[in-house]
Amino acid sequence: MDFSFTPEQEQYRKEVIRFGRERLGGSVRELDRKEEFDRQGWRECGQFGIQGLPVPEQYGGSAADILTTVVALEALGYACRDNGLLFSLGAHIWACELPLFNFGTESQKEKYLARLASGEWIGALAMAEPEAGSDAFSIKTTAIRKGDSYLLNGSKSFVTNGPLADLMLVVASLDPSKGWQALTAFLLEKKTAGVTVHPQEKMGLRSSTLGEVFFEDCEVSAGDRLGEEGVGAAIFTHAMECERAFILSTAVGTMERVLERCVDYAKQRRQFGKPIGKFQLVASKLVDMRVRLETARNLLYRVAWLKSMGKSVFAEAAMAKLHISESWVASCLDAVQVFGGYGYLTDLEMERELRDALGSRIFSGTSEIQRNLIAQLMGL
Ligand SMILES: Cc1cc2nc3c(=O)[nH]c(=O)nc-3n(C[C@H](O)[C@H](O)[C@H](O)COP(=O)(O)OP(=O)(O)OC[C@H]3O[C@@H](n4cnc5c(N)ncnc54)[C@H](O)[C@@H]3O)c2cc1C
Structure with a gap:
C-alpha cells in the first residue's frame, strides 16, 4: 500500500493551501455572528476549481480522481477557517453534483452540471422531512404524475444550502403507501413556482445556510426526473455512501x-x-x-x-x-x-x-x- 502523494497531488495541495489562506475565511467571526454565507468566497472557489474537482472536463470540471479530490478538500479545510463554507461546498459536491453526474441523462448533465461545477449555481439535497430524519425512507412529500410532469407537494427540513440553492435534488414518493419502492428523485430549480424556503438558524456551521423547503403544487417536468420512477431510494443510498465517505x-x-x-x-x-x-x-x-x-x-x-x-x-x-x-x-x-x-x-x-x-x-x-x-x- 502506497501512502505517498504524487508530485502533482503535492503541488496541487500546496496551491489549495495558498488559495485558502489568501482568499477565504478572513471574516469568519463576523459571518458566524450574523449567520451569513461568503458568496464571494464561494465564487472564488468556483474559479479556483474546487466545485469542479470530480466533474469531467466536458462539463467544465477538472476530472480529478477521488483521492486527489479528497486530498484537495482536506487541504482546503486546513487552510480555511470558515467551516460553514467548507460544509456548503461538501454538500454541493457530494449530495447534488455527484448524484447528478452518476445518474443524470446527458441532457440533464448538459443543462446543470457545468453551472454547478463552475460555482455559478449552488446545489442541495432535500431528503429529510419533519417526520422523516433517521428513518429517511418514510418521507411523505408526494410527486403525482400529471401528463408530462409531476406535481410535488409536501415539505423538507434541514436542507443545507437550501436558502441559496439554485438546484435541489428532491426525493419524493409516487405513493407513500408503497414505502421505499415508490421513492423517486427530481432535479428541481428553486425558481420553480410553488417552492418556498424558510431559513433555519443553527448552533454551528452558521456561515452555511440551512432551510425548510415547502412544495405547493410545484410542477417538475418528467425530463427533470433523475433516474427511473421508483429508484429514488437507490439514488439516495448511493449519494449517502459518497457523502458519508467524503463530506x-x-x-x-x-x-x-x-x-x-x-x-x-x-x-x-x-x-x-x-x-x-x-x-x-x-x-x-x-x-x-x-x-x-x-x-x-x-x-x-x-x-x-x-x-x-x-x-x-x-x-x-x-x-x-x-x-x-x-x-x-x-x-x-x-x-x-x-x-x-x-x-x-x-x-x-x-x-x-x-x-x-x-x-x-x-x-x-x-x-x-x-x-x-x-x-x-x-x-x-
Ligand atoms: C447541520 C445539518 C445539515 C443537514 N443537511 C441536510 C441536507 O442537506 N439534506 C437533508 O436531507 N438532510 C439534512 N440534514 C438532516 C439530517 O440528515 C437529519 O437531521 C439526521 O438524519 C437525523 O434526523 P432527525 O434530525 O430527524 O433526528 P431523529 O431521526 O429524530 O433522531 C433523534 C435521535 O434518535 C436517534 N435515533 C433515531 N433512530 C434511531 C435508531 N434506529 N437507533 C438508534 N438511535 C436512533 C438519532 O440518532 C438521534 O440521536 C442535516 C442536519 C444537520 C444537523
Missing part, C-alpha cells in the same frame, strides 16, 4: 489546523513557571488529538482508495463518517480545554470550532445510525 474530508484538515494552534499555544502559554505543554495532562490531550487526526486521515484515504478501485464502500463510509465526526468533536473539546478560559471566549474561535464540529455527528446520518449500519453489516 468530512475538509474536517480532517480542520483537525490538523486546530491541533497546530493548540500545540503552539501549549508551547507559549506559561503557568507555574513553565509552558503548559510540559504538564503531562495537557500533553496527553494533544497526543490524543494527534492520534485522532492520523486515524481519521487514514480511514478517509482508505475509503477514497477503495472507491478509486471501483469497490463498494458502504461499511467503510459509515466507519469513516462515525470515526471522523466523533474525533472532530472530541478534539475540539480538548482544544477548548487546552486554551482554558480563552478557549471559552469567542475571540480565539475555539468555541466556534467546537460548535461547528458538533453537527457532524448528526448530518449525513447520526452516529447512532452509522453504528446501526456497521452492526448490521457485522450480522448483528
Whole structure:
C-alpha cells in the first residue's frame, strides 16, 4: 500500500493551501455572528476549481480522481477557517453534483452540471422531512404524475444550502403507501413556482445556510426526473455512501489546523513557571488529538482508495463518517480545554470550532445510525 502523494497531488495541495489562506475565511467571526454565507468566497472557489474537482472536463470540471479530490478538500479545510463554507461546498459536491453526474441523462448533465461545477449555481439535497430524519425512507412529500410532469407537494427540513440553492435534488414518493419502492428523485430549480424556503438558524456551521423547503403544487417536468420512477431510494443510498465517505474530508484538515494552534499555544502559554505543554495532562490531550487526526486521515484515504478501485464502500463510509465526526468533536473539546478560559471566549474561535464540529455527528446520518449500519453489516 502506497501512502505517498504524487508530485502533482503535492503541488496541487500546496496551491489549495495558498488559495485558502489568501482568499477565504478572513471574516469568519463576523459571518458566524450574523449567520451569513461568503458568496464571494464561494465564487472564488468556483474559479479556483474546487466545485469542479470530480466533474469531467466536458462539463467544465477538472476530472480529478477521488483521492486527489479528497486530498484537495482536506487541504482546503486546513487552510480555511470558515467551516460553514467548507460544509456548503461538501454538500454541493457530494449530495447534488455527484448524484447528478452518476445518474443524470446527458441532457440533464448538459443543462446543470457545468453551472454547478463552475460555482455559478449552488446545489442541495432535500431528503429529510419533519417526520422523516433517521428513518429517511418514510418521507411523505408526494410527486403525482400529471401528463408530462409531476406535481410535488409536501415539505423538507434541514436542507443545507437550501436558502441559496439554485438546484435541489428532491426525493419524493409516487405513493407513500408503497414505502421505499415508490421513492423517486427530481432535479428541481428553486425558481420553480410553488417552492418556498424558510431559513433555519443553527448552533454551528452558521456561515452555511440551512432551510425548510415547502412544495405547493410545484410542477417538475418528467425530463427533470433523475433516474427511473421508483429508484429514488437507490439514488439516495448511493449519494449517502459518497457523502458519508467524503463530506468530512475538509474536517480532517480542520483537525490538523486546530491541533497546530493548540500545540503552539501549549508551547507559549506559561503557568507555574513553565509552558503548559510540559504538564503531562495537557500533553496527553494533544497526543490524543494527534492520534485522532492520523486515524481519521487514514480511514478517509482508505475509503477514497477503495472507491478509486471501483469497490463498494458502504461499511467503510459509515466507519469513516462515525470515526471522523466523533474525533472532530472530541478534539475540539480538548482544544477548548487546552486554551482554558480563552478557549471559552469567542475571540480565539475555539468555541466556534467546537460548535461547528458538533453537527457532524448528526448530518449525513447520526452516529447512532452509522453504528446501526456497521452492526448490521457485522450480522448483528
Ligand atoms: C447541520 C445539518 C445539515 C443537514 N443537511 C441536510 C441536507 O442537506 N439534506 C437533508 O436531507 N438532510 C439534512 N440534514 C438532516 C439530517 O440528515 C437529519 O437531521 C439526521 O438524519 C437525523 O434526523 P432527525 O434530525 O430527524 O433526528 P431523529 O431521526 O429524530 O433522531 C433523534 C435521535 O434518535 C436517534 N435515533 C433515531 N433512530 C434511531 C435508531 N434506529 N437507533 C438508534 N438511535 C436512533 C438519532 O440518532 C438521534 O440521536 C442535516 C442536519 C444537520 C444537523
